[in-house]
Amino acid sequence: MRASIQGRFGDRLILVAVVALAICWLAPIFWVIGLSFKPNDVIMKTTGGLLSPPFTLKNYTDIIATSAVFGWMLNSAIVATGQTLLTLALSTLAGYGFARTDFPGKRLVFVAVLAGLAVPEQAIIVPLHTMFAEANLHNTYFGLIAPRLAVPFGVFLMTQYFRGIPAEIEEAAMLDNASRFKIFLRIVLPLSIPAQATLGIYTFLHAWNEYFWPLVSATKPEMYTLTIGLAATQTNFAQTEGIGFLMAQAVFAGLPVLILYLFFQRHIVTAVSGGFAK
């Protein structure tokens, strides 16, 4: 009895702590959203008073008035979608290869792939830039998409996932007259959907938010992604005016990601908690 009361008290304490943490995390986001609806001249005086009028939609209409913003959004969508689809295709095929086939030097190649996890993006940005410049690939969708395809996280994730699928299921399919490709397509791929969803969401979110490489690669305004485009519109670096506009830009850029999160919440939570939905 005593133990259960203690247990209940402990649970409540954890709940209170979690709620407090959540508020800490959410507060800046609400602040950003709140400020995005405030007139700039009001914010000049104070950035408090989030819930009190006056409110305005001018900051958002200003974004839409920047005619290039939808083009940048389209660029972001193309880059993020392309990167996601290609990463899924590459990681799934390579992961299956590592998990289920035998070839000379397999272990060495896998170690080489894993070693890639330890290389920070900043360390290779200069050679990458030179390489893409020489190949005339800057300011192209391919140029924006390609470098992230070599990130080994997906290969590692898919390899581990495929290793977890019992080999007997594939052996049963072999006895059922299925070819290696058919087994991959009809048995293994459908079984790996949870891992693919996880990888897809991660890749998409990362590609959407990516700033560094597009900043280097996309130098022409028509090839800007949303992040680069929005940053480029910030001419008032002292930010004595236009903070509301800046906040509206942040909300605008984050909106697609938020919508994506709402749709795939279950998979994201599962991915973060370290297990895959079966």
Added chain:
Amino acid sequence: MTSIVLKRVSKKFGTTSVISDLSLAIDPGEFTVFLGPSGCGKSTLLRMIAGLEDVTSGEIEIEGQRIDRAPPGERGVAMVFQNYALYPHMSVRENLSFGLKNIGMPKAQIDERVQAAARMLEMDALLERRPSQLSGGQRQRVAIGRAIVKEPRAFLFDEPLSNLDAALRSRTRVELSRLHQRMKATMIFVTHDQVEAMTMATRIVVMNQGRVEQVGTPLGIYRRPATRFVAGFIGSPAMNFLKVEPAAGEGGMAAVRLGDGTVVQTDIPTAGLEAVPAELGVRAEHVTTGGGIPATVDVVERLGDRTLVYSRLRNGAAVVYEDEGDSPVSVGDAVSLGFRRQFLHLFDASGKAHQAPTLEGGPRHG
């Protein structure tokens, strides 16, 4: 019906030899059980027949046709796996029909076969369910159904009962025996459980360390084990083994001296012994009370219909014997034991077994 022949088959993983030079012929319609402890190579052998493992050397024939280089799907065999290996994302119906679709069978014929298998295994109501919605026993039946619909030349079972609870295991044993009688198909069943082997097999292949120790009918193997390994592996409780020295026998039959000095006369002709007997083997049901060998009761296990009495001879050697269900014996009692000489086994130092020529592998006589 299908015969399966293995000719001097070997399997190595790297430098480790798992199966060495194994030859075996399985007659059409036989229910053959590969029996042996973990790591004896029985599953590897089954997987080699299925085509899931390559053969390092040797040949495998099914119906006279060499198949050891053919891909698994073209061997005409169906396999039931230990963990069922059902396709989790497919319904039961799709699980059953997947293999048939792959060979381009017309849909009407697939439906007919699936329905027939579902009826036979009483799972008509489960056809639209996913494996995750089924109990262990139901999954087992789906796995068997998936094998049946293919109408294979041979059924291969890889320890399919090990994931079931005791009650379901014994029920499935009976169902599998019925299935075999009804289909008259060639079946190979791998298990480490001697009860499964004894109850279902028409022939048992006892394996140890990648070699065949003995091939025979269940009772034949039980009554006339060829080696000490087989004698110890088959039967529950396990056979009693007593260290012995040779003694002077009567009428050309061997006699041995136990550790406590008692001389035991056997019906095993001395002429048939190739080496000096090192151990005497006697099953619990062949130990009698009142035979003059003194022992003290250690543990008493009451099973209802019979009582298993664990005793020790004067030299400390353990002997388990069977007594009546309502036996008055209790721990610490002094008992006097005897052995039914026609059922005794002698083992030489190499483990080779010898029995009385009159001891046959027929139905057990009292």
